[in-house]
Amino acid sequence: MSLESVRAFLAEHAPDIDIMQSSESTATVTLAAMHYGVEPGQIAKTLSLRVGDRAFLVVTRGDARLDNKKSKAVFGGKIRMLEPDEVVTLTGHPVGGVCPFGLTTPLKVYCDVSLKAFAEVVPAAGSMNSALRINTLRLAELADAQWVDVCQDC
Numbered sequence: 001m002s003l004e005s006v007r008a009f010l011a012e013h014a015p016d017i018d019i020m021q022s023s024e025s026t027a028t029v030t031l032a033a034m035h036y037g038v039e040p041g042q043i044a045k046t047l048s049l050r051v052g053d054r055a056f057l058v059v060t061r062g063d064a065r066l067d068n069k070k071s072k073a074v075f076g077g078k079i080r081m082l083e084p085d086e087v088v089t090l091t092g093h094p095v096g097g098v099c100p101f102g103l104t105t106p107l108k109v110y111c112d113v114s115l116k117a118f119a120e121v122v123p124a125a126g127s128m129n130s131a132l133r134i135n136t137l138r139l140a141e142l143a144d145a146q147w148v149d150v151c152q153d154c
Contacts, residue, residue, distance in 0.1 A: 005102030027096025044123035100143035
């Protein structure tokens, strides 16, 4: 179902983008980078986070780590990762397949400036064995994302 919601989103908003599916899991940055032939940083990792009662997504480069001080300043409080069942409930996507497209619940999406190091990135596509290739700026545009600086320097 999750893959189908991403497919439906792309059919409506970006019919030129194809979803790539693998018979193997690409649920981690390392697995995805090896499978799609890109460096780990080029994997667009979508983190499901919460500050207080507010849940949101942050898309970062695959080899980036959140900076606690920067994140707290930008998001107004201490961030925490959502539990796997919360991720599925709020996004419709399983952990390892989360992307900012085809969400069950409208969530605010942020893209970390670290992604701008790459012209093209590879985010998941709603399942643990699917992804898509997309121009970095177009990803942010399609996700209606706000650019932020919340990661440690790579």
